Ligand SMILES: Nc1ncnc2c1ncn2[C@@H]1O[C@H](COP(=O)(O)OP(=O)(O)O)[C@@H](O)[C@H]1O
């Protein structure tokens with residue numbers, strides 16, 4: 294794993310960005326430092342929308358909603374939202390920093406080796422405890438919010454060096470009220486983890502996330518993606534085909550584990566394991582046949598093995614990062630994303646301003662001599678603005694490959710129709 298080279302120091306509000314932690318469909322997340330009082334410093338994760346999303350306002354409401362929902366879920370297995378703010382770079386979220394890796398990074402780093410079953414068990418039960426807490430969120434008056442995360446996936450599960458797993462990214466989570474009021478027909482979430490009812494545009498509830506957890510579990514125990522080549526088209530057929538059993542891929546899998554995964558991946562929500570809590574309990578029981586659930590420390594050993602070097606380097610970078618005030622822009626906006634771009638851009642901006650002043654004088658002098666030839670002076674060009682890395686996506690096949698352009702998203706009009714069979718598709722969409 295390589296470290297991003299980020300211009301240092303760079304500021305958003307009162308936060309100094311130190312390193313980039315990750316990029317998703319909506320945002321980039323940075324490790325940031327803040328000095329609350331002289332000598333009292335904290336490290337946090339700062340989530341900043343991709344500039345395209347910020348510029349056209351599409352992502353803003355998502356981030357604000359993420360803050361609204363996330364800030365009220367207090368649970369050891371959910372990443373805490375500490376603050377939401379706005380700087381010239383846009384709206385940002387301040388999150389608890391998880392020093393570790395995402396589950397997707399962990400699995401990728403380890404491949405072709407698989408995580409041992411007890412370690413898989415620990416990751417799953419921790420993640421499910423966090424998910425259940427999110428599902429149980431209530432309004433201030435105690436009314437259930439009936440939150441659905443809608444994007445429970447390895448990219449949104451963070452595993453610390455201490456081995457603890459935390460659920461994050463409530464960017465497309467919806468409460469019951471909002472599920473009813475908005476986005477009918479628009480599919481959101483990573484395609485591989487979408488439940489049949491999501492694909493078919495039907496009503497969602499917490500069982501939708503139970504399906505996604507079932508897919509994550511299936512993939513962790515088999516070491517294989519459940520769906521290899523996913524597209525919106527193949528998804529339609531998958532929505533009516535029962536997934537293959539995990540034991541058909543991994544022959545040595547205890548029958549108890551196979552049975553739990555089967556019950557988490559029932560096509561009909563009414564036949565599926567009903568809650569994240571129930572799935573967690575079923576996993577604990579079934580894993581007895583596989584040596585039980587590992588301690589967090591064992592999970593942490595894998596994180597250190599895969600990412601120890603990168604994390605040590607990041608710590609050094611934090612220790613070495615200094616943020617002299619002279620580098621701040623007036624409103625604390627990040628000036629540029631990469632050091633090597635900073636100087637040419639500044640020079641270009643100065644050249645543009647100097648050039649236009651020069652031109653202005655020349656035009657003004659000319660217009661005094663030849664009034665009829667006078668033309669309005671072009672406005673001095675603004676300093677070039679660097680685009681943030683990444684781009685918008687509400688539907689992503691996975692977080693690791695670069696997101697498709699916005700045009701690839703289904704619009705409400707082109708969203709998948711209900712229960713329609715696509716002629717000519719492979720009869721065995723799961724490849725079995
Ligand atoms: N609090 C955090 N601590 C450490 N890394 C994080 C944190 N939040 C996010 N990341 C990293 O950034 C990536 C993208 O964050 P996420 O919130 O999922 O953004 P998006 O909404 O764009 O998917 C994650 O997959 C993870 O690698």
Ligand SMILES: [Mg+2]
Nearest residue numbers: 317448449462
């Ligand atoms: Mg994400």
